[in-house]
Amino acid sequence: MTDATAVTPRAEEDKVLPAVVYGLYLLGFTNGLTFIVGLIVAYVNRDSAGPINESHYTFAIRSFWQAIAWFLIGGAVFLVGLPLSVVLIGIPLLVIGGLIMGAVSLWFVARCVMGIYYLTRGEAYPRPRTWLI
Incomplete structure (x- = not known):
């Protein structure tokens, strides 16, 4: 027989701080600073978190x-294309760099939305170390 009053791991962990991290990340598109604040909150709370929240922080x-790494790559391609665009050779580099930075932004938003989805269901993120969504 099982005890009806037993608490499942889903109910034990507070979902507020991981939700704050995702919210700060999404808010970062408007001001930039909250990306860093969200990262700090995630680093500070990861070690003391339970298994569900730890997967979300990771x-x-x-x-x-x-996102930072890929955004820097796209920015570098864009910046290389900027002076070369004077002689029209750099226009493709401008486009490629802009596309990379745009795709990274969409990818980052999609990851945040998927994190929120799993968090609201009370589940650990299934593959927190993947680079895919």
């Missing part, structure tokens, strides 16, 4: 660093 931290 997912959020990896999302931030992967």
Whole structure:
């Protein structure tokens, strides 16, 4: 027989701080600063979190660093194309760099939305160390 008053791991962990991290990440598109605040909150709370929240914090931290890396690559391509666009050779580089940065932004938003989805269901993120969504 099972005890009807037993608490499942889903009910034990507070979902507020991981939700705050995802919210700060999404808010970061308007001001930029809250990306860093969300990252700090995730790093500070990851070690003391339970298994569900720990997966969300790991997912959020990896999302931030992967987005930064790809955004810098796209920005570098864009910046290389900027002076070359004077002689029309750099226009494709401008387009490619802009597309990379746009795709990274969409990818980051999709990861945040998926994180919120799993968080509201009370589930750990299934693959927090993946670079895919």
